[in-house]
Amino acid sequence: MLDWATAAPAVTAAFxxxxxEVTEAFTIVLAVSSVRGWRPxxxxxxxxxxxxxxxxVALGPVLNLVPLNALQIVVGVLLLLFxxxxxxxxxxxxxxxxxxxxxxxxxxxxxxxxxxxxxxxAAADGVAxxxxxxxxxxxxxxxxxxxxAVGAPRAGRPSLMLPASLGALAAFVVVMAVGLLxxxxxxxxxxxxxxxxxxxxxxxxxxxxxSEGIGAPWPGDDWALFGLAAAFxxxxxxxxxxxxxxxxxxxx
Amino acid sequence: MNVVREVLEELWSMFVGDRRLTLLTxxxxxxxxxxxxxxxxxxxxxxxxxxxxxxxxxxAVFQAARKSRR
Numbered sequence: 001m002l003d004w005a006t007a008a009p010a011v012t013a014a015f016x017x018x019x020x021e022v023t024e025a026f027t028i029v030l031a032v033s034s035v036r037g038w039r040p041x042x043x044x045x046x047x048x049x050x051x052x053x054x055x056x057v058a059l060g061p062v063l064n065l066v067p068l069n070a071l072q073i074v075v076g077v078l079l080l081l082f083x084x085x086x087x088x089x090x091x092x093x094x095x096x097x098x099x100x101x102x103x104x105x106x107x108x109x110x111x112x113x114x115x116x117x118x119x120x121x122a123a124a125d126g127v128a129x130x131x132x133x134x135x136x137x138x139x140x141x142x143x144x145x146x147x148x149a150v151g152a153p154r155a156g157r158p159s160l161m162l163p164a165s166l167g168a169l170a171a172f173v174v175v176m177a178v179g180l181l182x183x184x185x186x187x188x189x190x191x192x193x194x195x196x197x198x199x200x201x202x203x204x205x206x207x208x209x210x211s212e213g214i215g216a217p218w219p220g221d222d223w224a225l226f227g228l229a230a231a232f233x234x235x236x237x238x239x240x241x242x243x244x245x246x247x248x249x250x251x252x
Numbered sequence: 253m254n255v256v257r258e259v260l261e262e263l264w265s266m267f268v269g270d271r272r273l274t275l276l277t278x279x280x281x282x283x284x285x286x287x288x289x290x291x292x293x294x295x296x297x298x299x300x301x302x303x304x305x306x307x308x309x310x311x312a313v314f315q316a317a318r319k320s321r322r
Binding site: 073076077078080081082084085087088091092095097098130133134137138141142145203206207210211214215216217218219228231232235236239243245 | 255258259262263266267268269270273274277278281284285287288289294295296297298301302305306308309310312313314316317320321
């Protein structure tokens with residue numbers, strides 16, 4: 001039986017990370033639909049979802065065949081690399097040293113690109129469907145990795161694959177529902193704040209899993225995840241304050 | 253083929269986008285594993301993974317900040 005302390009970090013990490021990725025994919029699918037209509041946009045997106053489903057179905061059972069310690073080390077290190085990478089970018093964006101992700105700009109750029117690529121109507125629909133397919137596949141790969149990583153089997157404990165998948169599915173439903181309702185790029189989604197949170201959670205998961213994999217479990221079991229996440233949050237906020245350019249006040 | 257290449261590039265950038273960060277993270281994990289297996293100091297190894305990850309993050313942030321100011 002799953003308890004809250006075990007399931008909550010996996011569900012939250014999968015939900016928040018998926019919200020970011022689905023928002024990014026939705027922006028491109030929406031741009032495609034605005035230029036060539038919903039048919040190529042949705043057919044490309046559907047094809048992307050099918051390929052993602054095949055990847056999940058193929059990789060899921062493989063995880064059970066890998067020795068647990070090896071799996072924990074590999075997943076832990078990958079989570080660390082992924083999480084620290086996200087956190088690094090989120091810190092730099094929060095400090096104003098890197099441009100924020102702009103869904104409106106991405107929407108305009110993608111729509112212009114598809115416009116520019118058009119020759120015949122059929123070719124244009126093909127280009128549009130392919131753009132939609134790629135967006136869903138590429139953004140979805142990150143969601144698949146996060147779900148597989150935070151949901152992977154653990155020694156003597158229930159698998160978190162189902163709660164993590166439900167978290168990702170909930171994000172997909174929420175973003176699609178809001179997106180289809182307003183039919184505009186979801187520019188108001190606070191992507192950097194979400195990425196900051198995901199980077200913190202994935203880094204905490206990465207440390208937790210890597211430690212377990214090398215035979216050095218954290219005291220407090222799953223509760224240690226909350227402590228690690230809090231520690232990463234404090235460190236990341238401190239780094240933002242340290243690297244944020246200082247405003248120089250000139251005496252008049 | 254273009255899609256396959258882009259998928260592979262995406263996967264590569266997901267984990268090895270910042271080579272220095274990747275290399276330092278792997279060094280931290282190897283050191284912590286050595287401490288856990290050879291010295292049997294498991295709590296120290298777990299703390300080493302965390303502190304190492306924090307140090308790697310700080311290094312990556314400071315490096316990028318320095319570059320952006322040049």
